[in-house]
Amino acid sequence: MKEELFVSGRDIPNIDPYLNIWHWQIPLYLFLGGLAAGILFFAGYYTILRKEKEMEATVKWAPFLAPFALVLGLFALFLDLKHKLYFWQLYTTVRFTSPMSWGAWTLMLITPISFIWAASYIKEVFPKWDWKFDVLNRFEAYIIKNRKGIAWIMMILAVILGVYTGILLSAFNARPLWNTSILGPLFLVSGLSTGLAAIMLMSKSKYERKVVSRLDLIMIAVELFLIIHLFMGFLAASEVQVEAAALFLGGDFTAVFWIFVIFLGLVFPAVLEVLELRGYHIPVWIPAVLILIGGLVFRFVMVEAGQITRFLY
Amino acid sequence: MAIDTTKCVGCGDCVVACQTENNVPHGYCRDWIVENVAGTYPNVEIELRSERCNHCDNAPCVRCCPTGASHIVEGGIVMVTHEECIGCGACIESCPYDARYSHPEGYVDKCTFCKHRIDNGQLPACVEVCPTKCLYFGDLDDPNSDVSKALQNRKWKVLAPEAGTKPQLYFLT
Numbered sequence: 001m002k003e004e005l006f007v008s009g010r011d012i013p014n015i016d017p018y019l020n021i022w023h024w025q026i027p028l029y030l031f032l033g034g035l036a037a038g039i040l041f042f043a044g045y046y047t048i049l050r051k052e053k054e055m056e057a058t059v060k061w062a063p064f065l066a067p068f069a070l071v072l073g074l075f076a077l078f079l080d081l082k083h084k085l086y087f088w089q090l091y092t093t094v095r096f097t098s099p100m101s102w103g104a105w106t107l108m109l110i111t112p113i114s115f116i117w118a119a120s121y122i123k124e125v126f127p128k129w130d131w132k133f134d135v136l137n138r139f140e141a142y143i144i145k146n147r148k149g150i151a152w153i154m155m156i157l158a159v160i161l162g163v164y165t166g167i168l169l170s171a172f173n174a175r176p177l178w179n180t181s182i183l184g185p186l187f188l189v190s191g192l193s194t195g196l197a198a199i200m201l202m203s204k205s206k207y208e209r210k211v212v213s214r215l216d217l218i219m220i221a222v223e224l225f226l227i228i229h230l231f232m233g234f235l236a237a238s239e240v241q242v243e244a245a246a247l248f249l250g251g252d253f254t255a256v257f258w259i260f261v262i263f264l265g266l267v268f269p270a271v272l273e274v275l276e277l278r279g280y281h282i283p284v285w286i287p288a289v290l291i292l293i294g295g296l297v298f299r300f301v302m303v304e305a306g307q308i309t310r311f312l313y
Numbered sequence: 314m315a316i317d318t319t320k321c322v323g324c325g326d327c328v329v330a331c332q333t334e335n336n337v338p339h340g341y342c343r344d345w346i347v348e349n350v351a352g353t354y355p356n357v358e359i360e361l362r363s364e365r366c367n368h369c370d371n372a373p374c375v376r377c378c379p380t381g382a383s384h385i386v387e388g389g390i391v392m393v394t395h396e397e398c399i400g401c402g403a404c405i406e407s408c409p410y411d412a413r414y415s416h417p418e419g420y421v422d423k424c425t426f427c428k429h430r431i432d433n434g435q436l437p438a439c440v441e442v443c444p445t446k447c448l449y450f451g452d453l454d455d456p457n458s459d460v461s462k463a464l465q466n467r468k469w470k471v472l473a474p475e476a477g478t479k480p481q482l483y484f485l486t
Contacts, residue, residue: 004351005349006347007345007347007348008345012341013341015411015414019406019411021406022402080402081400081401082400082415086398086399086419087399089382089399092380093380095381097376098377100403171407172373172377173407173409173477174408174409174476175406240475310409312472
């Protein structure tokens with residue numbers, strides 16, 4: 001039987017013929033948020049383990065990237081808003097059912113903490129740094145004394161931030177590609193992996209690089225495992241989700257997803273890391289940069305493809 | 314609201330009436346017509362539907378709204394408070410019916426069932442102008458309302474019930 005649908009009377013910008021409300025700002029933010037979550041998580045983790053000496057880049061240097069990533073991400077989010085002057089309405093209410101509200105509040109907490117964390121190490125980067133005001137000096141001393149407590153808060157917030165970047169999408173039951181609870185852990189693990197890649201780029205210690213690259217291998221393995229489960233879930237679900245999976249299994253997003261995300265973003269860097277651990281000399285920036293690019297492309301692909309999947313028409 | 318698909322001729326009067334009544338900006342619309350053509354010529358069947366926001370009981374747009382701008386008012390109509398909307402687009406992404414759009418002024422806009430008219434005891438503009446009287450509007454909890462009577466002895470369907478939103482537009486088939 002042949003069946004055709006004609007929709008007349010509507011041709012709304014950014015909605016017809018297919019939804020395109022979210023542009024580059026959202027995937028860029030999801031990437032930067034995940035990156036910051038990854039960096040701050042491991043900074044907190046190794047501080048709690050009291051490994052500041054061995055894991056210098058993880059605990060001290062990489063966290064300098066986090067405030068920049070978060071501010072840039074927040075700016076991208078702000079650019080995405082269409083009713084910009086009303087953005088403060090986000091902070092007049094807490095809405096437990098809305099992941100975006102959770103995210104807004106998490107960012108409100110973790111962004112200042114990321115600044116404080118970086119500031120508490122600034123004297124180790126610039127030994128001549130002077131805070132000028134006595135209050136700031138006392139505040140710095142207080143922070144340094146309570147670093148472990150802050151590390152705990154930072155780690156928990158980083159997990160919420162990482163999961164939220166995925167839950168943000170999976171809460172939309174109208175978009176079959178996004179509507180899977182695997183997206184939360186998947187985006188968290190991907191964020192942790194990009195965070196580790198950034199640490200790898202900044203680390204000068206051989207021991208630290210080895211630890212980080214082992215951790216990263218675990219993250220990549222978990223990510224691949226989750227992606228396989230994502231597709232298994234889709235292929236065993238309702239028609240709309242089978243169609244969503246088809247976008248990646250022969251459809252428009254097949255090439256970009258399998259080449260840039262899976263191969264160049266996960267499998268190839270993992271192979272390079274294994275070779276490196278086996279003693280072959282491989283420049284560390286190659287797998288690190290590939291992982292970062294893979295993470296960014298992954299988010300662009302998910303946001304774009306998700307908006308194409310739908311229930312009607 | 315109930316829509317009699319066997320009476321609808323797809324004239325688009327409801328679309329124009331809505332645009333005029335609600336000052337919908339040029340190029341946008343809150344309701345639209347879907348022609349569902351099935352079969353192969355000469356055995357063709359056509360179903361015409363006047364569609365709009367489904368004012369879902371379990372509205373995902375209300376659930377996803379981070380500021381509470383999207384809300385359900387007494388009686389079940391889903392409304393957007395423009396001054397609370399930040400234009401993040403979460404509700405647009407969450408709607409399986411694509412019933413919402415981003416107004417050029419920034420906030421998100423959609424069908425209100427012409428609440429301003431209902432409050433004055435009038436019918437929504439689309440219902441008022443329909444030349445074939447295929448739209449029925451009223452309180453679904455009141456067995457004597459136009460919409461309840463229209464649904465009583467007829468077969469009906471809702472769109473994309475599998476999306477789980479409990480839509481409140483009933484299409485008589």
